[in-house]
Amino acid sequence: MRCGIFSDVHSNLEALETVIHAFKNERIDRYFFVGDAVGYGPNPHECIEIIKGLQGVCIAGNHDWATVEKLDMRYFNPMAKEAIRWTRLKTSREDMAFLDKLELTFIGDELILVHGTRQEPSFFHYLMDEIQAKEMFGIMEKDLAFVGHSHIPGVFIKKKSSIRYLTCGDIQLEPGCRYIVNVGSVGQPRDGNPMASYCVYDTEAGIVSIKRINYDIESTQKKILQVGLPVFLAARLEAGR
Template sequence: MKWAVLSDIHGNLEAFNAVLDCLSKEGIDRVAFLGDIVGYGANPNECIDLLKDIADIIVAGNHDYGSVGLTDTSNFNPVARAAIEWTAKELSTINRNFLLGFHLFSIRDDITFVHSTPYNPQNWDYLFYHDDLTMNFDSFQTRICFIGHSHVPVVFKKDKKGKTSSSKALVVRQEEVSRYIINVGSVGQPRDGIPDAAFGIYDAKECVFTLKRFPYDIGTAQKKIIKAGLPERLAARIAVGR
């Protein structure tokens, strides 16, 4: 079974289409989406419509819930909040109802899928290199957990002795006695200094995860953001991956 694991598309249709083109050549069996199909980008409805066609598993992100009133956005930064408010007005009724049906996590085939953290998904916490990982590994029972939210790819491992570590490995071959939390990065707004769309492919049979990067038409995505009246910073940042 080969999974494509995508996260944080954020209304970036150009990035999403580029990734779909890549996936068509990868022999993918199932697609999991880890949340935030909307927010920041100028094509929320179009991205939702594409997601409906391809995803086998979908979990909610904070921007998905924020745009339909299911999470408090008062603590969002002003740019993110402006994008949420714009998105809420743009959503079709059908797509609004679609977002309302998202759940916070999903478990399938010894894999946990969640947007933020397995420990407290509804708090939308971030998981970074320096964090204490113990409580998060204790919060799920599967061998592997895929996350998004930070837009920064990273692999966290807990070995047979209980020692935790992190790395930026592009290819991970699972050790039989180890467990993993893997952030697949962001399709639509990477923040690791690389503007190419990021996503993961997990071969469950071979127990191998591969982080993929794929270029897309950033210029067109930027023009759409500006034309929509969204904050200009949202257009600028996708060109630098920050």
């Protein structure tokens, strides 16, 4: 089976459409969405419709939960707050119902999904270092986990008692190892590379690949400005920060 795994779309329709097109070329059988459909960007409704249409497994991000008032807004910076308030005005009742139903974790037969960390999913911690990775490896129900949230793609690999971190490329899964894969962000990458990030997992080959693709950033930026969202949210897209 070929799995398409993606996260942090953040209402960026141009980036999402580009990634979905790439997934179609990859002959994806099953989709996994790791949270944050909305927030920051100008097309929340359209992005939710596309994500729903994939009929895959979807979990909640902090922006999704904040939009439906399941997460306190004090955890967000002023620009994120403004975008969440704007998003609430631009989403339909069905959109809100979709966001409201998203759960914090998914535990499948061979992989788990969580937006932040497995240890405290409702706190939406950023998994950024080996200390947190070690804690998560210790409680993971499966050997393979996919996360998002930091918008920085990369893979933590645990082999016996050592943990190493790789920023990109193809990972051949090995028996006896555990993996936490951050699939990066479709709609707002923050690793200095503005290209949309997504992940393909081939279960038969045992290969996890993090991929990047260019999309029409300028169109998204224009829309962000047109709808009156903060200018910084447009500017950061081309910087990938």
